[in-house]
Amino acid sequence: MAAALFMRNRRWRYTLLGVWRDWLRDDGQTLIYVVKVLLACLLAMWISLRFELEQPRTALLTVMIVMQARTSMVLAKSYYRFWGTIVGILASLVLVGLFAQERILFLGYLAVWIGLCTAGSMVFRHHQSYAFVLAGYTICIVGLPATLNPGQTFDIAMTRFSEIMVGLASASLVSAIVFPQGVGDLLRNAVRKRYRDFSGLLRSLNREKLAGPATQAATLRMVGDVFELESFHASSGMESDYSRAYRQRLNLLNAEFMAATTSFHALEQLLRRLYMGGHPHVVDALLVLFSPIQSAVVLHQREIRNEQEARHAALTIKALRDRWPLHVNEVQSSLPESLTATEQLDFATGAELVQRVLEELHAYTNTYAGLNEPGARLPSTSIQTPRLGMHFDPLAALLAGIRGALVLTVMAGIWILFDWRSGIEAITIGMITSTLFASTPSPSKTVRHFIIGALIGTALLYICNFQLLPQAQGFLMLALAVTPAIALAAWLTTYPSVAVVGTGIFLIFLSHIGFNQVFSANPVTFLNDAMADLMAIMIAGLFYNLIDLTNSHWSRTRVARAMRELVQDACLQALPLQRAHLETQARELLLRMGAARRAADAKDKEVVDWLLSTLEIGHAVLVLRAQLATVDDTALRGRIEQSLSHIARLFGKPSSRLRHAAIQSITRSIDQLQASEAQAQLPQSSYRELLTMLHFIRGALLDSDSVLSLSAPLSQPPLTTQELSHA
Amino acid sequence: MPRELALLDALVPALILAFAGGLALSWLLDQVFTISGLYRHIWYRALFRLGLFICLVCSLGLMIY
Numbered sequence: 001m002a003a004a005l006f007m008r009n010r011r012w013r014y015t016l017l018g019v020w021r022d023w024l025r026d027d028g029q030t031l032i033y034v035v036k037v038l039l040a041c042l043l044a045m046w047i048s049l050r051f052e053l054e055q056p057r058t059a060l061l062t063v064m065i066v067m068q069a070r071t072s073m074v075l076a077k078s079y080y081r082f083w084g085t086i087v088g089i090l091a092s093l094v095l096v097g098l099f100a101q102e103r104i105l106f107l108g109y110l111a112v113w114i115g116l117c118t119a120g121s122m123v124f125r126h127h128q129s130y131a132f133v134l135a136g137y138t139i140c141i142v143g144l145p146a147t148l149n150p151g152q153t154f155d156i157a158m159t160r161f162s163e164i165m166v167g168l169a170s171a172s173l174v175s176a177i178v179f180p181q182g183v184g185d186l187l188r189n190a191v192r193k194r195y196r197d198f199s200g201l202l203r204s205l206n207r208e209k210l211a212g213p214a215t216q217a218a219t220l221r222m223v224g225d226v227f228e229l230e231s232f233h234a235s236s237g238m239e240s241d242y243s244r245a246y247r248q249r250l251n252l253l254n255a256e257f258m259a260a261t262t263s264f265h266a267l268e269q270l271l272r273r274l275y276m277g278g279h280p281h282v283v284d285a286l287l288v289l290f291s292p293i294q295s296a297v298v299l300h301q302r303e304i305r306n307e308q309e310a311r312h313a314a315l316t317i318k319a320l321r322d323r324w325p326l327h328v329n330e331v332q333s334s335l336p337e338s339l340t341a342t343e344q345l346d347f348a349t350g351a352e353l354v355q356r357v358l359e360e361l362h363a364y365t366n367t368y369a370g371l372n373e374p375g376a377r378l379p380s381t382s383i384q385t386p387r388l389g390m391h392f393d394p395l396a397a398l399l400a401g402i403r404g405a406l407v408l409t410v411m412a413g414i415w416i417l418f419d420w421r422s423g424i425e426a427i428t429i430g431m432i433t434s435t436l437f438a439s440t441p442s443p444s445k446t447v448r449h450f451i452i453g454a455l456i457g458t459a460l461l462y463i464c465n466f467q468l469l470p471q472a473q474g475f476l477m478l479a480l481a482v483t484p485a486i487a488l489a490a491w492l493t494t495y496p497s498v499a500v501v502g503t504g505i506f507l508i509f510l511s512h513i514g515f516n517q518v519f520s521a522n523p524v525t526f527l528n529d530a531m532a533d534l535m536a537i538m539i540a541g542l543f544y545n546l547i548d549l550t551n552s553h554w555s556r557t558r559v560a561r562a563m564r565e566l567v568q569d570a571c572l573q574a575l576p577l578q579r580a581h582l583e584t585q586a587r588e589l590l591l592r593m594g595a596a597r598r599a600a601d602a603k604d605k606e607v608v609d610w611l612l613s614t615l616e617i618g619h620a621v622l623v624l625r626a627q628l629a630t631v632d633d634t635a636l637r638g639r640i641e642q643s644l645s646h647i648a649r650l651f652g653k654p655s656s657r658l659r660h661a662a663i664q665s666i667t668r669s670i671d672q673l674q675a676s677e678a679q680a681q682l683p684q685s686s687y688r689e690l691l692t693m694l695h696f697i698r699g700a701l702l703d704s705d706s707v708l709s710l711s712a713p714l715s716q717p718p719l720t721t722q723e724l725s726h727a
Numbered sequence: 728m729p730r731e732l733a734l735l736d737a738l739v740p741a742l743i744l745a746f747a748g749g750l751a752l753s754w755l756l757d758q759v760f761t762i763s764g765l766y767r768h769i770w771y772r773a774l775f776r777l778g779l780f781i782c783l784v785c786s787l788g789l790m791i792y
Contacts, residue, residue, distance in 0.1 A: 072772075158737075176777075177777060
């Protein structure tokens with residue numbers, strides 16, 4: 001009896017412990033975050049009141065803006081906020097100094113400045129982008145009040161600066177001292193999850209998948225992952241725990257991951273085409289060829305979960321590499337004798353691609369396995385590890401800049417024409433709205449959320465200003481009065497789907513909170529300001545809809561064209577070409593369009609297809625050109641270069657005629673390459689690579705399901721490869 | 728030592744100098760501690776850094792006044 005009771009007790013304790021752990025992992029973290037935000041806010045408020053700064057709310061606002069769950073992200077954001085503020089303040093001093101008497105000129109130059117900031121926030125990523133937003137926002141909170149009384153410009157600027165610094169210091173201090181959380185585990189989990197996803201993708205390749213429709217979801221998610229990882233590790237620079245070598249290895253890992261996914265995608269496309277129109281034995285043989293790779297990324301019947309297991313996998317893969325020629329010969333000898341030359345070429349191409357996937361998987365797995373070893377040296381081939389560069393559409397950035405400037409012009413026009421009391425508040429909120437959300441995937445939806453937040457914030461503000469604050473005595477009561485709204489906003493920002501609602505709440509709430517040094521709220525001003533804010537947000541939202549850079553046909557066409565230009569560059573630009581450049585640039589183009597987060601949209605499918613096609617063909621072209629440099633035979637080289645220029649022309653302006661011309665030109669190149677004297681001259685490996693890559697590109701161009709068919713349909717049913725080989 | 732300094736004709740409290748000096752010093756010490764491996768023996772680094780910084784600023788401030 002006693003024993004049974006004891007057992008039951010133990011079980012109870014385990015259950016409770018499990019519940020406690022779950023709570024600690026999910027809700028506990030959220031609660032800690034909310035407490036941290038509150039602490040930082042109250043600290044900032046106390047310091048500002050103690051130092052008798054003019055507007056404690058600026059410090060509060062700063063805290064809310066830079067606060068994030070991870071310590072190093074707060075530090076990174078604070079750092080950029082610091083520079084954004086400095087630049088903004090200097091710009092406003094210059095503007096006031098030059099144009100204080102002439103409001104039209106002043107507002108005109110202000111519009112130009114805002115335009116520059118908005119464009120800048122489109123060009124850069126993550127926190128850098130954010131610094132531009134703040135440079136624009138700071139000029140509104142410093143420059144505009146200063147024009148009204150130019151004599152005090154310097155004082156106003158210094159006070160705002162002090163308030164912002166108090167906010168930054170409180171936020172950094174609290175997030176570093178109270179339950180600090182590094183990005184280390186976040187990074188580690190992201191890296192591990194990505195390897196799991198990729199090995200899952202490798203293992204999913206089989207006959208059934210080839211028969212089914214092509215899926216893009218996995219590819220899209222991986223495009224997003226590349227940049228998410230970069231954002232984590234950009235802020236890990238603020239943590240001293242991570243060595244430079246570790247960050248280099250992460251960069252390398254990113255590049256290798258992109259290379260491996262591209263090669264795998266090319267292989268999958270080839271298999272799909274062969275499944276549709278090739279010899280079934282070839283497909284089967286290639287799948288058999290691929291199967292040891294699929295089992296190499298599995299340990300004890302499941303996917304690789306961490307770095308130790310990856311080391312085992314790396315050894316398996318290395319062993320596989322060592323006996324690869326044997327394996328290929330084995331599979332090749334199982335092919336029936338009756339295959340035509342083209343079908344044998346199909347197999348050779350497939351084998352080449354499978355081998356490339358193997359090589360890249362080997363590099364990727366090795367880097368992954370050595371990620372956490374402090375002493376592990378970088379492989380000698382990658383002395384300069386590739387970084388993700390900046391790739392953006394200048395026209396889109398320009399349009400975003402114009403949009404920002406237009407919003408300001410319209411608001412300023414209303415302000416001047418109607419002698420609007422709350423003009424400054426309206427312009428400030430309008431500027432925040434039109435710069436802050438410029439780089440989000442779909443700004444108009446974000447603005448809708450923001451309006452909801454603003455409405456809630458206004459309601460809370462009313463209660464706080466006219467019910468709670470008048471009765472508040474002393475700091476403690478003041479803190480109690482502002483706590484609910486801040487806690488609610490902080491809580492909402494932890495959920496990605498409603499984060500912007502939270503942002504709306506705290507921006508509106510803290511912009512008009514009714515105390516400075518003393519209680520200073522009155523209902524008339526309050527109503528004026530509240531209406532001004534809503535109007536400003538709506539005008540900014542309207543302009544987001546008018547100049548829509550992310551969701552329109554126009555932007556999709558432009559992105560597709562930019563991707564095709566990448567292929568052109570790959571075909572024509574002078575050597576040496578960088579593969580990493582192609583890979584990152586193509587992916588970033590897609591990411592900037594925001595399509596990665598709206599995978600389901602059918603219209604975006606076309607752009608994603610362009611991405612995949614760009615990577616597939618662009619990469620094949622790069623391999624081809626690298627081999628071409630070793631060819632001595634000028635006639636052969638001229639022929640292949642002509643084929644490349646045909647491909648470039650096709651991608652420059654897709655049309656059926658150019659597509660046929662390119663296909664024929666490649667076929668001629670293949671014929672000339674196969675002619676006996678060329679085959680004898682070239683080393684065996686480069687001959688094989690040239691041949692298989694040409695064949696691969698031809699196969700991709702012949703594919704009637706390819707995205708090229710939308711703008712350049714193959715007018716007659718595509719020639720079968722047999723006919724072509726005799727053409 | 729005067730309480731306020733004229734920096735480009737803007738009056739700046741002398742404590743700002745102590746603050747900046749404290750920042751520089753603590754950054755320097757931080758580097759030294761990281762290299763010498765002292766941080767491995769410290770339980771709560773962030774708190775230690777903050778304490779160090781406060782000590783430095785206070786002692787600099789006491790030197791000024």
